[in-house]
Amino acid sequence: MWLHGFTQTKHSGHRFRSILAGSHELLTIDLPGHGENADVSASLDDTADLLAEVLPNDPFILAGYSFGGRVALHFALRHPRRLAHLVVLSATAGIANDDERRARRQRDDELANRIEAIGAEAFLDEWLAQPMFRSLPGDPDERAARSHDARGLADSLRHAGTGTQGDITDPLRHLTTPTLILAGANDAKFANEAIRLGEVIARSTRRLVPDAGHAAHLERPESVASLVATL
Numbered sequence: 001m002w003l004h005g006f007t008q009t010k011h012s013g014h015r016f017r018s019i020l021a022g023s024h025e026l027l028t029i030d031l032p033g034h035g036e037n038a039d040v041s042a043s044l045d046d047t048a049d050l051l052a053e054v055l056p057n058d059p060f061i062l063a064g065y066s067f068g069g070r071v072a073l074h075f076a077l078r079h080p081r082r083l084a085h086l087v088v089l090s091a092t093a094g095i096a097n098d099d100e101r102r103a104r105r106q107r108d109d110e111l112a113n114r115i116e117a118i119g120a121e122a123f124l125d126e127w128l129a130q131p132m133f134r135s136l137p138g139d140p141d142e143r144a145a146r147s148h149d150a151r152g153l154a155d156s157l158r159h160a161g162t163g164t165q166g167d168i169t170d171p172l173r174h175l176t177t178p179t180l181i182l183a184g185a186n187d188a189k190f191a192n193e194a195i196r197l198g199e200v201i202a203r204s205t206r207r208l209v210p211d212a213g214h215a216a217h218l219e220r221p222e223s224v225a226s227l228v229a230t231l
Helices: 014-020 044-054 067-078 098-118 120-128 140-144 150-160 188-200 221-229
Strands: 060-065 083-089 179-184 204-209
Touching: 014 221, 044 067, 044 150, 060 067, 067 083, 067 150, 098 120, 098 150, 120 150, 179 188, 179 221, 188 204, 204 221
Parallel strands: 060 083, 083 179, 179 204
Antiparallel strands: none
């Protein structure tokens, strides 16, 4: 099961997904605030529980990128027996410092207001112009696959943005699910987050994707799919 990132949909990452589908039965779904589920508002924990209602009962591999990776971590904590393996790409266990987390939540709220003020298309232009995404290849199919509902994206930030996420470092120390932790080698912030996750998740393996930034599965789909396909 592949969980997309913020502003993406189940149709995103088409090259990555097509490669992975050659070796796995691959499922995708639009997360709350995105795509067909743009009108659904849910926290990270609520999203995990909603997924538990629709995903297979037999143990499966759950993989997620960024926002989807944070959802995957919460799913693993709440429904560990459902998983055969966990994969997270560019994910975080949350912001440990209370003041920093409150400040991030305020920034997320301000960004949500801006999305509603300028609309989804203008916001996507601004979002993808950030330094962390400048190395993305130009792909009109990927742009078309982004979520285009401003209210849904704003709700996603307000209910499940990084600022809403409590620090789950200690609960992750008790996680026994085999976990593959991925980050782009050029994404210093989330390479460090990968180290942090690897230090607390006992049965984990950490890999950095060479010549890739935050969205490594879009920049180096073959490399990321190869790492996941070995599970």
